[in-house]
Amino acid sequence: MTLLSTDRRSFVLGLAGAAASAGLTLPRMAQAATPARISEAIHLGLYMPLYVAINRGLFDKHGMTPDLKTAGGIAQPVPALLSGAADFAVTGTGMSINATVEGAEMVNIAKIAGMISVWVVAKKGTTFAGPQDFAGKTIATLKFPSNTYTTPYYAMKEAGLDPESDVNWMPLPFGAQLQAVADGRADYATVFEWDASIGATQFDLDVVYSLGEALGPAVFSSTFVTRDFLETSPEAVQAYCNAIAEAERMLHEDEQIFVDVAGEEFPTVDPAVIAAARPRFFGDVPLVPRNPIITEQEWATLVAHESGAGTLRANLPYAQMVDSSFAENAAKEFGLS
Structure with a gap:
């Protein structure tokens, strides 16, 4: 049995409708550094750097009060950003491209998952x-x-x-x-x-x-923001990237943190399952990134994958879609390579 190509078209067009209904050109006022209003697609283990940053008080350390809401679908953080309900989206990176094609001007600022986790x-x-x-x-x-x-x-x-x-x-x-x-x-x-x-x-x-x-390495999941928020609230963007960078450093320095936080965030998952999963998050191509920087190669791998799978409306370039300066600053501060 095969899946029809119309499924791909309806999916991509559906994303366009979601972005349009949210209002692509609504003006946004500069946001205060606190709270950090985050919209995640679904509550998933591959967002572990985000959960460590929240559970270990790293957002608070960097001057932010995290406010995490689960949107309920891979495309749903986009309308949350556009409506002003959230400032940071954590979801599949391709969603930033599709929204930008529709005029939303999203910018990826931090890598959350560094491998296509299948x-x-x-x-x-x-x-x-x-x-x-x-x-x-x-x-x-x-x-x-x-x-x-x-x-x-x-x-x-x-x-x-x-x-x-x-x-x-x-x-x-x-x-x-x-x-x-x-x-x-x-x-x-x-x-x-x-x-x-x-x-x-x-x-x-x-x-x-x-x-x-x-x-190979790919920016499978990322944090992105609207360009307007990036330009009006750079201090908040930097603080967010600092918290994620510190979380990623902690996870690689002590993998027990992964086990502990996963148990807190996913209490219905058998601890034996979490223990068995842990090595797969820190393999040769680590799902948990060593730093939040999105490289051009990681971008190219993701775009080739999503294009080949039929889930992108266009192939937009790294230079347009990524601002790595905040992640680079954070990586330098925390000694990450």
């Missing part, structure tokens, strides 16, 4: 050398535009496969992918964390491959 899960004993091994198999995913679908789709194209005809897609509701592999309906599931570690600890499955590590 893993391949299979029954024990399964060998998987790379995306070419998807050929002829059934893959359990979430529905488009989830990265559990778009990332293997893109990886297969890069490997020379036709993802529309060479594999059988099994898009399922949230939480159903692991069972599909366990009971033999699917050969592989492509999943995020915590699902990868739930598969390993509760379904007797193996995590056989990291699609994100194979694709």
Whole structure:
């Protein structure tokens, strides 16, 4: 079964409607440094630097009082910014591009997730050398535009496969992918964390491959702001980047902080799952960034991925979409490379 290209068009056009309904040209007054009004897409483990900054008092240390609200969808932090309900968006980086195409002028200021966080899960004993091994198999995913679908789709194209005809897609509701592999309906599931570690600890499955590590460093999730806020509240932007930089340093200096804060933020997740997930957040291509700086290469990798998956309205350049000066200042202050 394949997913129709109209799904991609309707998704992208839907983002345009959300941005338009929020009012793209509303004037914004300069915001005070406190509170730091943050809109996150969904409450996800890959936003761990944000949660450490909040839970360990780093925003307060840098003169900000964090006010975090969960928007409920990957595109929803954009209207939160445009309506004035939030100042900082934490979501998929591609959302900043689509909003800017519609005239919103978003600027990415800090890297939150440094790898496209999708893993391949299979029954024990399964060998998987790379995306070419998807050929002829059934893959359990979430529905488009989830990265559990778009990332293997893109990886297969890069490997020379036709993802529309060479594999059988099994898009399922949230939480159903692991069972599909366990009971033999699917050969592989492509999943995020915590699902990868739930598969390993509760379904007797193996995590056989990291699609994100194979694709290389990418600014998978970021914090972005409106250009107006950037220009009128640079002190707030710098304080925010300082808090995120310090959180990322703490996480790499002591990975137990990851375990502790994850337990606080996700109390319903089995501690064994969090412990199993921890190494995957600090791998060769770390999901938890070593610093908040967004590099041109990380931008290029993300844009190539999102374009290939059909979720971008246009390819906008790094120079237009990223201001790395605040993250660079923060990295220098905290001795991050």
